[in-house]
Amino acid sequence: GDSVTQMEGPVTLSEEAFLTINCTYTATGYPSLFWYVQYPGEGLQLLLKATKADDKGSNKGFEATYRKETTSFHLEKGSVQVSDSAVYFCALGPRSGGSNYKLTFGKGTLLTVNP
Amino acid sequence: GAVVSQHPSRVICKSGTSVKIECRSLDFQATTMFWYRQFPKQSLMLMATSNEGSKATYEQGVEKDKFLINHASLTLSTLTVTSAHPEDSSFYICSARDLGGGSTDTQYFGPGTRLTVL
Numbered sequence: 001g002d003s004v005t006q007m008e009g010p011v012t013l014s015e016e017a018f019l020t021i022n023c024t025y026t027a028t029g030y031p032s033l034f035w036y037v038q039y040p041g042e043g044l045q046l047l048l049k050a051t052k053a054d055d056k057g058s059n060k061g062f063e064a065t066y067r068k069e070t071t072s073f074h075l076e077k078g079s080v081q082v083s084d085s086a087v088y089f090c091a092l093g094p095r096s097g098g099s100n101y102k103l104t105f106g107k108g109t110l111l112t113v114n115p
Numbered sequence: 116g117a118v119v120s121q122h123p124s125r126v127i128c129k130s131g132t133s134v135k136i137e138c139r140s141l142d143f144q145a146t147t148m149f150w151y152r153q154f155p156k157q158s159l160m161l162m163a164t165s166n167e168g169s170k171a172t173y174e175q176g177v178e179k180d181k182f183l184i185n186h187a188s189l190t191l192s193t194l195t196v197t198s199a200h201p202e203d204s205s206f207y208i209c210s211a212r213d214l215g216g217g218s219t220d221t222q223y224f225g226p227g228t229r230l231t232v233l
Contacts, residue, residue: 028123031218038157043121043208044224087157088177102149102164102211103222 006106023090121225144189145211164199
């Protein structure tokens with residue numbers, strides 16, 4: 001079945017440091033890929049997504065590129081801020097939907113950014 | 116992006132009582148909604164898929180008689196935790212599927228409901 005593996009946390013960085021959170025996947029077919037962010041005490045927010053190979057999703061300075069050859073969707077940000085402290089989830093979903101549509105999530109990576 | 120609301124955001128109840136949580140898609144119609152339970156150390160567990168006008172599909176190990184799901188309209192799904200016990204205390208999150216046309220099939224999440232059973 002489908003699965004998502006993302007790097008174990010927690011990750012602790014200083015403000016303005018470079019961030020990479022690795023995410024790899026296994027899937028049948030041709031999935032869509034997502035990064036969600038969860039701030040303390042809140043639900044998940046869609047951060048970015050990509051629906052086909054070589055697509056780059058970007059939002060709020062975060063980027064991730066859909067790499068089919070390496071089955072990866074690593075999240076990056078050039079300069080993190082304290083406000084980026086949150087849990088980040090990588091997820092995949094069937095691209096074309098259908099009645100059995102559901103997301104497969106990684107276990108989440110806790111990021112803490114210190115001033 | 117699309118907005119999904121949940122109500123209440125926090126509830127405390129006595130053991131043996133039932134609690135209803137509402138999930139609404141505010142600016143789109145959702146034929147499919149999902150209910151998750153989040154455990155400590157952030158792990159998300161899909162409990163069930165809620166389909167408008169039909170019975171929910173429960174994941175293996177989730178008691179359908181304990182976690183009642185109703186999806187009565189294209190913008191509302193409810194989760195009722197019946198005869199709640201302390202072990203049901205958790206953070207419950209719903210999401211709604213926005214088909215949006217074409218390849219933009221995306222799930223949007225509510226803010227979550229913190230349930231504490233005394």
